[in-house]
Amino acid sequence: MGVAIGVERSAAKSLDELKKEFPLICATLAKTRPTAVDLFWAIERMKKRFGAAATAGASLDSIRAAMVAEAQHVHLEKRAIDEAIGRFGADLMPQDGSVMTQCNAGALATAGIGTALGVIRVAVEQGHKLTVLVPETRPYLQGARLTAWELQQDGIPLTLITDNMVGHILKTRQVGAIVVGADRIAANGDTANKIGTYQIAVLAREHNVPFYVAAPISTLDLSIPSGEHIPIEERAADEVTHLRGVRIAPDVAVANPAFDVTPAKLIAAIITERGIARAPFIDSLRALCAGVRG
Amino acid sequence: MGVAIGVERSAAKSLDELKKEFPLICATLAKTRPTAVDLFWAIERMKKRFGAAATAGASLDSIRAAMVAEAQHVHLEKRAIDEAIGRFGADLMPQDGSVMTQCNAGALATAGIGTALGVIRVAVEQGHKLTVLVPETRPYLQGARLTAWELQQDGIPLTLITDNMVGHILKTRQVGAIVVGADRIAANGDTANKIGTYQIAVLAREHNVPFYVAAPISTLDLSIPSGEHIPIEERAADEVTHLRGVRIAPDVAVANPAFDVTPAKLIAAIITERGIARAPFIDSLRALCAGVRG
Numbered sequence: 001m002g003v004a005i006g007v008e009r010s011a012a013k014s015l016d017e018l019k020k021e022f023p024l025i026c027a028t029l030a031k032t033r034p035t036a037v038d039l040f041w042a043i044e045r046m047k048k049r050f051g052a053a054a055t056a057g058a059s060l061d062s063i064r065a066a067m068v069a070e071a072q073h074v075h076l077e078k079r080a081i082d083e084a085i086g087r088f089g090a091d092l093m094p095q096d097g098s099v100m101t102q103c104n105a106g107a108l109a110t111a112g113i114g115t116a117l118g119v120i121r122v123a124v125e126q127g128h129k130l131t132v133l134v135p136e137t138r139p140y141l142q143g144a145r146l147t148a149w150e151l152q153q154d155g156i157p158l159t160l161i162t163d164n165m166v167g168h169i170l171k172t173r174q175v176g177a178i179v180v181g182a183d184r185i186a187a188n189g190d191t192a193n194k195i196g197t198y199q200i201a202v203l204a205r206e207h208n209v210p211f212y213v214a215a216p217i218s219t220l221d222l223s224i225p226s227g228e229h230i231p232i233e234e235r236a237a238d239e240v241t242h243l244r245g246v247r248i249a250p251d252v253a254v255a256n257p258a259f260d261v262t263p264a265k266l267i268a269a270i271i272t273e274r275g276i277a278r279a280p281f282i283d284s285l286r287a288l289c290a291g292v293r294g
Numbered sequence: 295m296g297v298a299i300g301v302e303r304s305a306a307k308s309l310d311e312l313k314k315e316f317p318l319i320c321a322t323l324a325k326t327r328p329t330a331v332d333l334f335w336a337i338e339r340m341k342k343r344f345g346a347a348a349t350a351g352a353s354l355d356s357i358r359a360a361m362v363a364e365a366q367h368v369h370l371e372k373r374a375i376d377e378a379i380g381r382f383g384a385d386l387m388p389q390d391g392s393v394m395t396q397c398n399a400g401a402l403a404t405a406g407i408g409t410a411l412g413v414i415r416v417a418v419e420q421g422h423k424l425t426v427l428v429p430e431t432r433p434y435l436q437g438a439r440l441t442a443w444e445l446q447q448d449g450i451p452l453t454l455i456t457d458n459m460v461g462h463i464l465k466t467r468q469v470g471a472i473v474v475g476a477d478r479i480a481a482n483g484d485t486a487n488k489i490g491t492y493q494i495a496v497l498a499r500e501h502n503v504p505f506y507v508a509a510p511i512s513t514l515d516l517s518i519p520s521g522e523h524i525p526i527e528e529r530a531a532d533e534v535t536h537l538r539g540v541r542i543a544p545d546v547a548v549a550n551p552a553f554d555v556t557p558a559k560l561i562a563a564i565i566t567e568r569g570i571a572r573a574p575f576i577d578s579l580r581a582l583c584a585g586v587r588g
Contacts, residue, residue: 136534136543138432138456144535144543152544160548162432162534163458164490168554171492196458198465199497206496240430240456241438246538249430249438250446254454260462 002029003046004071008064018060022050034231035192035259036183041218046070075111081216082112084273089119089214092269092276093128094176098159100133100166103194104146105181105214115181115214117150119271124156131157133175137194138163139239139256163196170207178204179271182215189264189281190227191215195257201266210268217272220289227261234258296323297340298365302358312354316344328525329486329553330477335512340364369405375510376406378567383413383508386563386570387422388470392453394427394460397488398440399475399508409508410473411444413565418450426452427469429460431488433533433550457490464501472498473565476509483558483575484521485509489551495560504562511566514583521555528552 006025012018026043033039046067053066093099099120106117113121124130132151137143144160151158161169169175178200184192191197191213204211224230237254241247270277270285277284300319306312320337327333340361347360387393393414400411407415418424426445431437438454445452455463463469472494478486485491485507498505518524531548535541564571564579571578 134546135458136432138430138458141542148546149544152546158546160534160543160546162489162550163456164429164432164493165549165551165554167493167496168489168551169549171554195456195462199458199461199493202461202500203493203496240454243537243542244540246540248435248537249454250443252428252442252446252452252454255459255463256456257459257462260459260465 001071001075003043004067007050007067012060015054015056015058015060015063018063019054022054033233035233036219037221038183038216038218042074045074078111078216080112081273082110082114082118083122085115085214085216085271086113086118086122088273088276089179089212089271090123090126090128092177092210092212092271093119093123093130093179096129097174097176098131098133100135100169100175100178100200101147102135102143102178102180102197102200103137104142104150106147106150108146108150109181114150115216116179117147119179119212119214120156121154124154131159133169134158134160135163135166135196135200136160137196142194166200167203167206170203170209175207175209177210177212179212179214182213182219182270183259184230185213185215185220185270185285186224186227186230187220187222187282187285188226189267189270189277189279189285190230191262191264191267191270192227192230192232192259193262195260198260198262201262205266211266212269212271213262213267214271217274217289220285222286222289227263230259230261232257232259232261295365295369297337298361301344301361306354309348309350309352309354309357312357313348316348327527329527330513331515332477332510332512336368339368372405372510374406375567376404376408376412377416379409379508379510379565380407380412380416382567382570383473383506383565384417384420384422386471386504386506386565387413387417387424387473390423391468391470392425392427394429394463394469394472394494395441396429396437396472396474396491396494397431398436398444400441400444402440402444403475408444409475409510411441413473413506413508414450415448418448424450426450427463428452428454429457429490429494430454431490432457436488460494461497461500464497464503469501469503471504471506473506473508476507476513476564477553478524479507479509479514479564479579480518480520480524481514481516481576481579482520483561483564483571483573483579484524485556485558485561485564486521486524486526486553487556489554492554492556495556499560505560506563506565507556507561508565511568511583514579516580516583521557524553524555526551526553526555
């Protein structure tokens with residue numbers, strides 16, 4: 001959508017001008033975030049479509065229309081993908097009881113019903129009686145501000161917790177499953193996701209709670225063998241020291257990695273729109289992926 | 295101090311009146327928090343002193359003076375205890391590098407240099423070159439607001455992190471030790487401390503980082519065999535949904551346990567003013583305790 005808007009708003013007056021500007025539009029969007037690979041996948045797709053549309057003699061209007069149409073096509077595909085992930089994942093949810101997620105992998109972060117929240121939504125639609133434990137996900141509070149709100153809107157019962165309550169909750173309550181999204185999945189199944197996901201996965205194993213990742217095939221990055229190669233975005237200190245403009249900590253040194261990597265060994269299954277991958281992920285993911293990217 | 299202030303401010307005009315009021319003063323203070331046992335220890339001590347002072351014919355002024363003197367005596371003792379804990383614990387800190395704590399077990403939470411922070415302070419005084427990783431400790435942010443501030447005041451280098459970064463930090467940096475305080479320690483070594491401590495201990499073991507508890511003997515509760523018997527205070531939902539009066543989450547169900555219990559098996563040592571206890575804690579703690587409470 002960002003690429004389509006960039007092309008729509010371009011002041012270019014000729015095909016040559018637009019062809020010169022187009023890589024800058026793509027580069028600007030690519031620079032916004034380093035960790036999530038879906039961003040780069042979508043830009044690549046728009047580049048391909050641009051290449052096909054921007055042939056000699058093509059009018060600028062026809063190219064703009066092609067870009068918008070492609071973006072809308074991606075949107076519709078992504079909606080269908082979320083539904084498919086939801087259907088595959090619903091079977092892994094308990095029939096009754098508590099599940100946990102992290103950050104927001106819902107409608108506010110995707111084009112459809114969400115990946116992790118899509119799984120929960122489809123399960124609830126199918127009659128599972130679930131209560132969702134929602135860690136607030138500091139520093140940006142996507143759990144509190146987005147996931148809690150989405151679930152509330154859908155009438156799905158939830159309990160909001162702070163991020164340091166996860167261990168205590170897993171120890172003292174029955175939690176049937178944990179399902180999270182992903183920003184990038186390496187060939188071996190190592191998964192980058194919002195900061196805090198890794199420690200939730202460690203705590204899940206400690207308490208024998210199955211830990212699932214729900215993500216589209218476009219989140220796979222088979223070009224990297226393991227999670228070590230995933231760049232982790234470090235964000236500004238004031239996300240930690242301030243909240244809605246109010247200072248909540250002294251002026252001290254801060255670490256603010258926005259993501260972390262969960263090793264594949266802690267992941268029970270990766271739920272994609274093509275089916276469920278299980279260890280050894282290197283084979284299982286490759287099989288699901290086959291033919292999709294060629 | 296609270297009991298002394300209660301007696302100082304009492305409107306009682308006779309010994310009988312004061313004797314009737316005294317249990318109410320103690321009960322009011324005892325009701326403030328259920329988890330930390332040091333509170334009950336201090337109240338018991340003031341009760342004993344009151345009993346000794348409130349003999350037939352004693353003037354109200356003499357009783358008031360005795361209460362204040364006893365409270366000040368406790369204060370001085372506690373300062374010495376923190377120093378002793380610091381000296382025993384300093385040897386367990388790395389000579390160089392990072393250590394982590396949780397919540398505030400410093401001067402703002404104790405009468406002296408702190409328990410966990412006392413250990414860090416003495417180690418730094420002795421020449422250890424430490425950087426302290428400080429989890430902010432939601433929902434009340436004692437790490438960000440108190441511990442970060444104390445360390446900054448002392449010129450001890452620190453890095454503030456959110457609670458969901460602990461796993462990632464332990465995985466990606468060298469952390470030499472973790473040292474936390476305690477609100478109550480059961481006979482077997484199970485330790486109640488601020489929410490989040492339990493999961494830090496699990497993550498410490500996952501990354502082979504020694505996890506220490508620093509606490510005075512008065513924090514031991516040999517009357518309970520294990521941590522299961524420690525009551526966990528559940529606090530108001532708005533501590534999670536609001537921050538400094540600003541709403542940060544929708545109006546949803548919230549869990550807000552203020553403490554959790556770390557099982558003894560995750561604790562490398564318990565540092566007290568009488569020495570260091572190690573597994574099996576049941577014997578080791580009893581030995582340190584012997585003669586102190588009789």
